[in-house]
Amino acid sequence: MPSPISSTALAALFSLLLVGCATPKQPADIHWITLDTLSSSIQKDAPMAVGFDIDDTVLFSSPCFYAGQQKYSPGSNDYLKNTEFWTETNGGCDRYSIPKDVARSLIAMHQQRGDTLHFITGRPHTEGEQVTTILQQAFGIKNMQPVVFTSGPEKTRFIHDRGLQVYYGDSDADITSAQAAGARAIRVMRAANSTYKPLPVNGALGEEVLVDSTH
Template sequence: MRKLTRTLGVLCLVFGAYQAAFAATSASLPLWPGVNSAQLAAQAPVHWVSVAQIENSLTDRPPMAIGFDIDDTVLFSSAGFWRGQKEFSPGSQAYLSNPAFWEKMNNGWDEFSIPKEVARSLIAMHVRRGDSIYFITGRSPTKTETVSRVLQENFLIPASSMNPVIFAGDRPDQNTKIQWIKEKDIRIFYGDADADITAAREAGIRGIRILRASNSTYRPLPQAGKFGEEVIVNSEY
């Protein structure tokens, strides 16, 4: 009986301590923290632009070559990357170095990618201007690819404006997009990643940021506007 009483006493002490700790945690995390007008009005000092403002800035300029990154810029392609990680390297990024993954991603899995609305607006604007459209991606090249067809069909790009996708690869020691930007004489490059903006700047052209969707599998999310570049409003989708 004494042992039972002692055991019950210990359990009561442990339970009481747990309740106290839980109560303290709950007290520090209110259910309705509220918000004030200053917090709602707070904005980062970013150079925001709209598609209309970009178009206006090109008034009276002749047709030119325009470049786009693909993943998280014109396509929300996280579905394919999510599936690739689960199939080829659960819990790690090793799948990104697996040629078998890129074969699938570049040859069919973009059928599950969602075209971004900001890309529809931008590409339509550049097609109206008569610009030549290039897509330069950090994806690894494969012997065959259906990405060019998917992009042309999704964004209604006429053959006269469309160029085959350039698979620049993702070398950690070199930003190969720079050489393609220079080789194709691209004058504006759109991208979601820091490397897209720095590539444009190093090539001496205008780099414009498109926001990466907050539910993208490509983490961490970049700090848009950190280089003082233009950032397109409402471009996360």
């Protein structure tokens, strides 16, 4: 059983969430891909393990983060350092998060192939988490693996240890972690009205970017 997250770890997570990545120059030639071209590029492969980030990748979870800010630290991001916020959010708030259409399509495609799906989030682990169950129900996942909570944006070893061949994420850290782990990194675009700012520059890291993936 994971130990409770310490105040030091919470402070570190808070800093990572706020700092974000430096905004790189807009690339001249983004490697756009569609769901059809993505499917065609992997359809001949044997079943494999693939991974997904959660916030802004498979769920539009800004309603939970906005509500948490209003409750715990109106006008500031101090709520991200509050264990009670994470306990509430992981404990069922995602019933109010909106499943993204692109995630439904991606998950359906991978399940049809017989792939094993893993969800890796930068959120800290909290007792009584319901994220695993909510994702399983929202997307009809047949062979649900427990959600992996990393307590920060670095996910390289988690991707590597699970042998993921493809990893989907919206943040620069998702992309660089996947690339460092040797996985195919695919960007799912973050919605403009997400509470997670600043928005990343799609394609800035040479990754493939899914078209029409903000919703």
